[in-house]
Amino acid sequence: MRRIGLEVLERVLYPVIPVVVTAEHQGRVGGMFAAWWMQASFTPPILAVAIAPERYTYKLVRESGVFAFNLLDFKLVDKAPFLGDVSERLLPGKIREAGLNIMRGEVLGAPLIAEASAAVELELVKVVEAGDHDVFLGEAKAVYTVDDFRGGMWSLETYRPLMYLGRTRRPGPVYRVYLTPRGWEKREIEFAGGKLKPLAEKRVRLISRVEEAVKASSNMEEAVDAVRRILYEEGLDPSDAEYLVEDALRRVKSYRREGQSRS
Known part of the structure; x- marks a missing residue:
């Protein structure tokens, strides 16, 4: 091996x-x-x-x-x-x-x-x-x-x-x-081929917007409020905000761990 x-x-x-x-x-x-x-x-x-x-x-x-x-x-x-x-x-x-x-x-x-x-x-x-x-x-x-x-x-x-x-x-x-x-x-x-492609692309954009909002927020409450506004703008359920913020926080932590391990 x-x-x-x-x-x-x-x-x-x-x-x-x-x-x-x-x-x-x-x-x-x-x-x-x-x-x-x-x-x-x-x-x-x-x-x-x-x-x-x-x-x-x-x-x-x-x-x-x-x-x-x-x-x-x-x-x-x-x-x-x-x-x-x-x-x-x-x-x-x-x-x-x-x-x-x-x-x-x-x-x-x-x-x-x-x-x-x-x-x-x-x-x-x-x-x-x-x-x-x-x-x-x-x-x-x-x-x-x-x-x-x-x-x-x-x-x-x-x-x-x-x-x-x-x-x-x-x-x-x-x-x-x-x-x-x-x-x-x-x-x-x-x-995500054919008619599913725009939906997959929209999901990627949504995740990116959420992550940027979380990075720009100073606390959890602020992050959730910011993501609720994003969901509202996208015509989605604002009650999903806490789940999306939690996901983004974990990814941000993962990026930081990767950066530390490489430095």
């Missing part, structure tokens, strides 16, 4: 089977692909997932205390940009925009993707800060699968797990690379 840079650690750990984390608050259903997840306990059955505060799903899970994991089949790979590249904050109803449907879990009433191959209803039990992400720990209350799962194991006769290999790098268009282990079929899908 040879030593490589820590900046590509994430890519070394791929491929992974990502889950779509779904949640609902005040009638708003959202979801996002999450590659950083794991089972953390047998008894009780605890699953964990890392989500950054800027993600709209972060707010939904925090506010509702109920969420779900959804596993998708590779046949749904074309839906991936809606789930991984754009925010529910900027595209309300993005799951339905992707052509997917929502069903309700039988125990917690959590929103599940009806076309998923498996889903788990989770009740939030703890949130642990971990750098620029928080780790959400949820106790599984119910699990649902298609018929391919039987005898305590996937038969993989019809289910083709959707796996994620990472993004290509600039210059040039950025593609997310997905694959499935059955024959190792591979697809490259342009990041």
Whole structure:
């Protein structure tokens, strides 16, 4: 082996089977692909997932205390940009925009993707800060699968797990690379391509504006007020301000740590 840079650690750990984390608050259903997840306990059955505060799903899970994991089949790979590249904050109803449907879990009433191959209803039990992400720990209350799962194991006769290999790098268009282990079929899908591109660009601009507002503020209250004004100008929900400020503060701290380590 040879030593490589820590900046590509994430890519070394791929491929992974990502889950779509779904949640609902005040009638708003959202979801996002999450590659950083794991089972953390047998008894009780605890699953964990890392989500950054800027993600709209972060707010939904925090506010509702109920969420779900959804596993998708590779046949749904074309839906991936809606789930991984754009925010529910900027595209309300993005799951339905992707052509997917929502069903309700039988125990917690959590929103599940009806076309998923498996889903788990989770009740939030703890949130642990971990750098620029928080780790959400949820106790599984119910699990649902298609018929391919039987005898305590996937038969993989019809289910083709959707796996994620990472993004290509600039210059040039950025593609997310997905694959499935059955024959190792591979697809490259342009990041936020087509009609999703303006929404992805708007999200980048919003994050940049928020970060600049946080840097220019002398305290938390001032930062939140400034970001509320930005959200209002963008036609977005001002109540998201605290989450966006928290995300920006962590990124600013990260930049400072990087600068100190290089000096």
